[in-house]
Amino acid sequence: FxxxxxxxxxxxxxxxxxxxxxxxxxxxxxxxxxxxxxxxxxxxxxxxxxxxxxxxxxxxxxxxxxxxxxxxxxxxxxxxxxxxxxxxxxxxxxxxxxxxxxxxxxxxxxxxxxxxxxxxxxxxxxxxxxxxxxxxxxxxxxxxxxxxxxxxxxxxxxxxxxxxxxxxxxGSIDGVVAEAAAPTFDVDALRDALAAELPAYLVPARIIALDALPLTANGKVDRRALPDPVAVAPTEAPVAPRTEIEARVARIIAALVGVEAVDVRRNFYDLGATWLQLVELHHRLHDELAVDVSVTELFHHATVAALAAHLGDVAPVDAAPAPAVVAPVSAPQPATTDDGIAIVGLAGRFPGAFDVAELLENLRAGRVGIRPLTADALAQVDPARREAPSFIAVGASIEAPFAFDAEFFGYPPREAEGVDPQIRLFLEHCHLALEDAGCPPERVARRVGVFGGSSFNTYLSDRAPDVLSGISAVHFQRFVGNDKDYVATQVAYRLDLVGPAIGVQTACSTSLVAVHLACQSLRAGECDVALAGGVTVKMPRANGHTSEVAGV
The missing domain is CATH 3.40.109.10 (NADH Oxidase)
Structure with a gap:
């Protein structure tokens, strides 16, 4: 001073x-x-x-x-x-x-x-x-x-x-201000303090000490200059399992993350587990300990000690009774029990995976669906954007997005050509999901609800921009028939399904909200079977992206 x-x-x-x-x-x-x-x-x-x-x-x-x-x-x-x-x-x-x-x-x-x-x-x-x-x-x-x-x-x-x-x-301080002692960094004390204020799943799994945060010229934190998070070794000796249930949970966790022993106080993420391994933990607990806990509960009880204590209050899983045959009903009958909702059929197409089975195989093998852009795809990118230093020439596109059996779904060839590939794919996979569930549309005797949504129709604007500005009856029919608001009703009409057909549009959460609405409809007795999902196909199919701070 x-x-x-x-x-x-x-x-x-x-x-x-x-x-x-x-x-x-x-x-x-x-x-x-x-x-x-x-x-x-x-x-x-x-x-x-x-x-x-x-x-x-x-x-x-x-x-x-x-x-x-x-x-x-x-x-x-x-x-x-x-x-x-x-x-x-x-x-x-x-x-x-x-x-x-x-x-x-x-x-x-x-x-x-x-x-x-x-x-x-x-x-x-x-x-x-x-x-x-x-x-x-x-x-x-x-x-x-x-x-x-x-x-x-x-x-x-x-x-x-x-x-x-x-x-x-x-300003103008008489005397000399002594230098402050260098702060000490105690990982365990910091974790304990955070654990007292935060739920276990929010306590950071990796902690690193910095003298100061790196800043940009504008005074904001420079994320790119931050060091990679490295685990700080705990200063205290690890705590071994103290009860039989702790020991059994610890053995499952150790096998999942590939370590010999675990500290019963450490967060699962801190031990090296991923969210996918927590899903596997959910199944292993059911199979090996005969207890039924949700994945959400694993986040709230995120240490071996906490989970073991919680499992002590969970009743063992009884053998599931044989499902009763439910006759079709003509009016909504709200659910009168707390029975769960079963997922009985799946269908999908993903970047790098033509179906659900291939997606699961990719997950097990650690393969990703993102691929470098081909020469043909790069040629479709605007040259100024393509040459920018921040341009990333990779994309995530699905295989054969335009393949469609129009005759099978009752579309005349000319009409099918103008249908948004998103609607085609959603229709096709709704049919596949019903088949996977063992109830193809032609034999369904129950009310089937459809809940789904799609992204903006870039196919129509890319292939037929005149439709967007046309005023004829043909233009209007093609525009309305391709709009994202009609995805669910198109499926219900083409598959002759009787039940609620509701289009969902909540941006990135569309598919999950569709599942939520489907569950609500099932519990309210509005339908006996529900289809829920979403679809996104962009045109051009793969055009890369620009790397930006806080971008996704």
Whole structure:
């Protein structure tokens, strides 16, 4: 800390780090302080000690980043009452203090329970900008601690909703501030602290200590500069199984992840398990211990010790009774029992896998469906995009998306040619799923519901753009018949299915929402069998993608 009074130019340089910086496409909070230049949901107040900042009168100010100026609020100056008792000596000798305040309740409609966390994140970003801009001898960071809120509210004209976050102090400190001792890093203590606040499945499996987070020129965390996460070895000796049930669960886990022994306190992910192995664990527990726990429960009881304790409360699985023959019904009959819903048929086509069996084989063998683009596919990519350094020439396309037995499904050849391949594929695989379930459409005596959705029809816009602008009856028929809203009803009509046919469109969650709606319909007695799924076929089929930060 400098011994001489601090010139106002140095304070202005420091505050200049908060001047308006808007990145293209950056999301801005709907609530921002007008006095913060509508740039931040966090306001910076400056408490200046009289005579300690040359060129600036003592008192309370707020900073306007958009105008790069301080606006006078009052004459209270720097008051130790605004800070924690332990900081009073430091604050009393400082030339100024910067108090960051936020109003979480004002943005609660947008961020809900995360409003306070969002304000902390924004304040942390602003604090980082200030710290980076400040000479080491002129500014330091100290927490607000026990604040005299009444004094702050009166001085800074805060409302009851304003929430002080932390304070930056600096300038003209007499004496020398001793260096802080290097922080110690105790992995187990950190895990224990996180475990006390978070569910087990949210406790990080890999922890790495950094002196500081790497930042971009804009003050954001530079994710690409972060080191690869490496497991930090625990400092305590591993805990062996203490009960028979712990030992049996530990043996299953050890076999799945390929280790000789496991610590019963360690998170499954920390032991090296993947989510696919947790699904396998679910099956192994059923087969070897005769208990039935859901995969979701494995996330909530994510250690051997926790899972063993939970299994002690789970009743063994009894032999399943033979299914009763259910006669067709003519009106909805809501389910009267808690019986589960059975998946009795599957069908699908995936990148690198023509059917479900091949997909499972690829998963077992560790093969991926993403492939480098062929020369023909690359030729369809815009040259400027293709030559960009960020362009990634790989794609995920399915085999034979245009193959379709039109006659089998009752389509005239000319009409079939204009049908979106997404509808063709969904129709074909709904038929295959019913066959896989042992109830082909021509022999189904029950009500069958259809729940599904597709992506935007790029086939029609790519192959027949005139249809989108046409006004004739033929154009209208082709447009309506290919729209994503008719995927489910097309299937019900072509397969002559009697039951609800509902199109679903919730972006990336479409297929899962379709499954949810199908389950609801089954439980409500609206149908006896339900088809649920989704389909995506883009045109051109595979055109690569651009690598971007936070892109998917």
């Amino acid at each position: 400098a011994r001489a009074p601090m010139p106002v130019a140095k304070l202005a340089t420091l505050l200049g780090a908060l001047r308006g910086l808007r990145l293209p496409g950056a999301a801005l909070s709907k609530h921002r302080y007008p006095s913060a230049g509508d740039l931040y949901p966090v306001q910076v107040y400056a408490l200046v000690a009289p005579g300690r900042v040359d060129g600036l009168a003592g008192g309370a100010w707020y900073y306007r980043p958009d105008q790069h100026r301080l606006v006078r609020l009052g004459d209270a100056g720097l008051d130790a009452r605004h800070h924690a008792v332990g900081n009073r000596a430091l604050v009393a000798g400082a030339a100024f203090a910067l108090v960051l305040a936020a109003r979480p309740e004002a943005i609660a409609p947008l961020y809900g329970p995360m409003a306070r966390d969002f304000c902390l994140l924004e304040a942390g970003h602003m604090g980082q900008l200030l710290m980076d801009a400040a000479p080491a001898e002129a500014i330091g960071l100290c927490p607000v601690g026990g604040v005299d809120y009444a004094a702050l509210r009166e001085t800074l004209r805060l409302t009851p909703e304003d929430w002080p976050l932390y304070t930056l102090v600096g």
